[in-house]
Amino acid sequence: MNYTMGWFSTGRDEAARELLQAVYENISSGVIPGRIGYVFCNRRPGETLESDRFIELAKMLDVKVIFLSSSEFDPHLRLASTEIWRAKYHEEVMNRVQKYGAEVIVLAGYMLIVSPEMCRRYTMINLHPARPGGPKGTWQEVIWQLIENRGSETGAMMHLVTSELDAGPPLTYCTFPIRGGIFNPFWDDLESKLAEKSMAEIIADEREENPLFKEIRRQGVRREVPLIIFTLKALAEGRLTVTEGKVVNEKGEEIGAVLLNNEIKGYLRKMALE
Numbered sequence: 001m002n003y004t005m006g007w008f009s010t011g012r013d014e015a016a017r018e019l020l021q022a023v024y025e026n027i028s029s030g031v032i033p034g035r036i037g038y039v040f041c042n043r044r045p046g047e048t049l050e051s052d053r054f055i056e057l058a059k060m061l062d063v064k065v066i067f068l069s070s071s072e073f074d075p076h077l078r079l080a081s082t083e084i085w086r087a088k089y090h091e092e093v094m095n096r097v098q099k100y101g102a103e104v105i106v107l108a109g110y111m112l113i114v115s116p117e118m119c120r121r122y123t124m125i126n127l128h129p130a131r132p133g134g135p136k137g138t139w140q141e142v143i144w145q146l147i148e149n150r151g152s153e154t155g156a157m158m159h160l161v162t163s164e165l166d167a168g169p170p171l172t173y174c175t176f177p178i179r180g181g182i183f184n185p186f187w188d189d190l191e192s193k194l195a196e197k198s199m200a201e202i203i204a205d206e207r208e209e210n211p212l213f214k215e216i217r218r219q220g221v222r223r224e225v226p227l228i229i230f231t232l233k234a235l236a237e238g239r240l241t242v243t244e245g246k247v248v249n250e251k252g253e254e255i256g257a258v259l260l261n262n263e264i265k266g267y268l269r270k271m272a273l274e
Contacts, residue, residue, distance in 0.1 A: 002034070003033060003034030003035070003103055003235070003236035004034060004035055004036075004037040004101060004102045004103055005034060005035070005036050005037060005102055005103070005104055005105070005106055005232065006036075006037055006038055006039075006040065006100070006102035006104070006105040006122075007020065007023075007036050007038070007040065007058075007063075007105075007106050007108060008039075008041075008042075008105055008106065008107050008108065008110040008124075009039065009040075009041060009054060009107075009108045009109045009110050010041065010042055010043060010051065010109055010110055010111040010112070011041050011043060011050060011051040011054025011055065012048070012050050012054075012109060012111060013050055014050075015109065015221075016050075016054050016108065016109040017053060017054050017057050018225070019108050019109065019224075019225060019228065020036075020039070020058065020061070020108065021057065021061075022225045022228075022229065023036070023106075023228065023229060023232065024036065024063070026229050026232075026233075031229065031233060032229065032233045033236045033237060034232065034236040036061075036063050037064070037100050037102050038063065038064040038065070038066055038097060038100045038102070039055075039063050039065050039066070040065075040066045040067065040068075040093065040096075040097055041054060041055055041058075041065065041066075042067070042069065042070040042093075042110070042111070042112055043067065043070075043071070044067050044068070044072070045067070047069055047071070055067065064100065066096050066097055066100075068092060068093055068096060070089060070112055073088075074088065074089070086112075086113065086114075086115045087115045087116075087117060089112075089115075090114055090115035090117065090118045091115070093118070094117075094118060094121065094122075102122075103123065103235070104123050104124070104125060104235055105122050105123065105124040105125070106124075106125055106228070107124055107125070107126040107127075107161060108127070108228070110126075113165060114161060116163035119161055119162050120163075123160070123242045124160070124161035125158050125159065125160060125161060125171060125231070125242075126158070126159060126161050126168075127157075127158055127227070127228060128157050128158075129142050129143075129154075129156050129220050129224070130142045130154060130155065130156065130157065131153070131155030131157060131173050131174075131175050132157055132159075132170045132173055132257050134146075134154060136165075136167075139217065139220070140207075140208065143213050143216050143217060143220075144203055146216065147199075147210075147212060147213065147216075148199055151178060152177060152178065152179045153175055153176065153177050153179075154175070154176065154178055154216065155173055155174050155175035155223075156173065156174055156220055156223055156224055156227055157170040157171075157172065157173035157174075157227075157257060158170065158171045158172045158173070158227060158228065158231040159171060160245065168245075169245070169246065169247055170247075170256075170257035171231055171234075171235075171240055171242070171247050171257060171258065172227065172230065172231045172234065172240070172257060172258045172259075172260050173227075173257050173258075173259060174223050174227050174259070174260050174261050174264050175259070175261060176219055176220075176223065182215065183212070183215060183216075186212035186215055189211055189212065190210075190212050222268065223264050223268070226260075226263065226264045226267035226268065227264060229267070230260050230263045230264065230267075231260070234258065240258065
């Protein structure tokens with residue numbers, strides 16, 4: 001239990017709590033040989049109901065909680081210069097978390113872009129809802145790009161956080177098809193709509209309620225938790241390490257991203273049986 005993780009989250013929804021709970025349970029059961037050293041939240045107690053629930057969960061799990069409200073931190077500077085504000089805010093964040101120590105910081109629903117200095121000082125990893133080489137942007141943007149480009153496959157990856165947004169090297173990833181099987185009726189529905197509307201009109205009218213969009217999102221979300229769990233397991237066991245911004249194996253050899261489809265399929269089968 002020596003491998004220590006820091007956990008950054010805005011705690012804005014139920015998914016943030018479910019992710020923290022799932023990782024904690026897999027630590028407790030011995031799947032991940034490590035510990036969550038602290039949780040950092042960029043909302044203070046009393047700021048929102050959802051973040052309060054997240055903070056209370058962390059306390060219930062007996063994890064140290066550190067917070068600093070980003071919305072209340074020097075708002076005049078934020079209006080004047082977002083970059084300067086970001087650097088100043090995260091300098092204070094680093095001052096608050098540094099004494100707790102962590103081999104890696106997991107950004108798990110952390111809704112801020114971290115400062116370049118924090119990227120240099122800490123090893124941080126983040127989830128991106130696309131496979132390596134896939135679309136960039138928010139999960140909504142990723143899914144609509146896949147649909148517009150008539151994609152056949154997507155996935156998710158855990159990547160190193162760098163000063164260039166969503167451009168750090170991937171550590172692990174998973175993939176799944178978005179053609180065939182249960183997806184066919186949704187593609188057929190989209191094509192029938194395209195006979196009457198443009199893609200831009202469909203996006204504007206339906207947004208996240210489009211049936212194909214919703215199914216791609218559903219299939220992605222159910223893989224995100226096991227992807228994070230098995231990434232942290234590999235890091236805690238020393239099978240993966242980040243050294244000088246590069247991903248290396250236990251022999252110190254630089255490697256590409258590790259595909260975790262088999263581990264994730266096994267996890268999903270087990271969860272279906274429980």
